[in-house]
Amino acid sequence: MRLIRVALPLLLAALLGSLAVPAWAQEMPPPPPPGNGPPPPPRSWEKLSPAERDMLAPLSKEWNSYPPDKQSHMLQRVQQWNTLPPDRREEIRQRIDQWQKMTPEQRDQARENMRKFQQLSPDQRKQVHNAYQRYQSLPPEQRQQLMRQFRQQNGIPAHRPPPPGMPRPMMGPPPHGPRGR
Secondary structure, three states: OHHHHHHHHHHHHHHOOOOOOOHHHHHOOOOOOOOOOOOOOOOOHHHOOHHHHHHOHHHOOOHHHOOHHHHHHHHHHHHHHOOOOHHHHHHHHHHHHHHHHOOHHHHHHHHHHHHHHHHOOHHHHHHHHHHHHHHHHOOHHHHHHHHHHHHHHHOOOOOOOOOOOOOOOOOOOOOOOOOOO
C-alpha cells in the first residue's frame, strides 16, 4: 500500500503531462565521456548534413547559439537515432519539439519528476510502468473518470488547456499511429 502511495502520484504526474522528459533521454545510452582533447569546433546549422538538419529541425532556430559541446552531444545522439526505424525517429523528433515548447519551469518539473522516478527501486519502477500500461489499456472514459477522482482527492483544479505552444498530453497512441507499422 505504501508503494502505491509513492508510485501513484508519479504515475499520475506522468499522465497529466508534467513528466514530459523526452523518451529518447531514457532509452538511449549516455554518450561517451568527453576526452581530454580540445572542445569540438562549433558547427553552424547550414553546415549540418540534410539528415542531421532533418532530425534536429525543432532546434533550428537555437542551434547556432548552442555551445560546441552541446552541439557535439546532440550530433552524437543523431548518429544513434539514425539507426532506429523511421516511425521511432519521428517520435523522437516530436519529443524534441515538445521539449522546446516547454517553459523553464515545466522543464524543471519534468527533470524533478524523472529524478524522483529514478530513485525508485527497479521493482517500484516496474510497478509504476505496469500501472501505467494498465491505465493506458482502459477505455478513454474510464481514464477520464480516474483522472477526475484523482484531481478531486488531491485538490488539483479541473483540467485546463495546456499553455500556448504546448501539445495536449497524449492519452492514446501517437498521432502517427501505433509503433511498429
